[in-house]
Amino acid sequence: GAVVSQHPSWVICKSGTSVKIECRSLDFQATTMFWYRQFPKQSLMLMATSNEGSKATYEQGVEKDKFLINHASLTLSTLTVTSAHPEDSSFYICSARGPYQPQHFGDGTRLSIL
Amino acid sequence: AQSVTQPDIHITVSEGASLELRCNYSYGATPYLFWYVQSPGQGLQLLLKYFSGDTLVQGIKGFEAEFKRSQSSFNLRKPSVHWSDAAEYFCAVVRYGGSQGNLIFGKGTKLSVKP
Numbered sequence: 374g375a376v377v378s379q380h381p382s383w384v385i386c387k388s389g390t391s392v393k394i395e396c397r398s399l400d401f402q403a404t405t406m407f408w409y410r411q412f413p414k415q416s417l418m419l420m421a422t423s424n425e426g427s428k429a430t431y432e433q434g435v436e437k438d439k440f441l442i443n444h445a446s447l448t449l450s451t452l453t454v455t456s457a458h459p460e461d462s463s464f465y466i467c468s469a470r471g472p473y474q475p476q477h478f479g480d481g482t483r484l485s486i487l
Numbered sequence: 488a489q490s491v492t493q494p495d496i497h498i499t500v501s502e503g504a505s506l507e508l509r510c511n512y513s514y515g516a517t518p519y520l521f522w523y524v525q526s527p528g529q530g531l532q533l534l535l536k537y538f539s540g541d542t543l544v545q546g547i548k549g550f551e552a553e554f555k556r557s558q559s560s561f562n563l564r565k566p567s568v569h570w571s572d573a574a575e576y577f578c579a580v581v582r583y584g585g586s587q588g589n590l591i592f593g594k595g596t597k598l599s600v601k602p
Contacts, residue, residue: 377530379530407589407590415594415595416577416592416593416594416595417531417577417592419589419590422589464528466530466531468530468531475521475533475536476521476533476590477533478523478530478531478532478533479530480529480530481528481529481530483528
């Protein structure tokens with residue numbers, strides 16, 4: 374079945390640093406990728422949607438300069454949390470879908486900012 | 488606005504017992520519906536989906552769900568629960584007008600399984 378790989382699975386870093394999270398579709402071409410944020414014991418909140426080769430569409434309230442999304446190829450999207458602060462600590466999950474396909478999710482990245 | 492409601496925050500069942508997780512949606516036309524499962528600290532795994540056709544949908548791990556338009560429901564069922572089924576379950580619907588397939592998630596139902 375469709376596999377989405379997300380890396381790293383856990384990252385701890387100091388406040389003020391930037392963190393990059395990768396999302397790869399391993400066995401299909403992901404025309405669209407999604408980035409979600411999940412707070413403890415809550416549901417997933419869509420942050421942005423990206424199509425290969427075009428700018429990401431951000432949900433209301435999500436800072437595009439804070440959360441940089443790049444979808445340079447049909448198999449790779451990256452989320453960069455710039456100048457991360459403790460309030461950015463969360464569980465970030467990506468998903469990917471091909472044409473006429475449901476979304477397949479990565480295993481998530483737990484980001485902890487000290 | 489479209490929404491998905493999972494009325495039960497937490498359900499506990501005994502191993503071997505049957506299970507039904509409730510999901511209601513608000514949308515005028517035929518929705519595209521999904522059930523996902525999330526184990527602690529992990530991403531989401533697709534259990535099953537409904538796009539059209541037969542209203543009883545079979546999924547992986549012995550799960551099934553039934554789409555009932557009259558009740559705006561898409562409840563998830565399993566006849567006999569295993570301890571490994573303990574996880575968080577999310578119902579989701581494709582956002583109307585979301586040509587890219589954006590999903591709206593319910594708040595989730597946590598399933599605990601007693602031995």
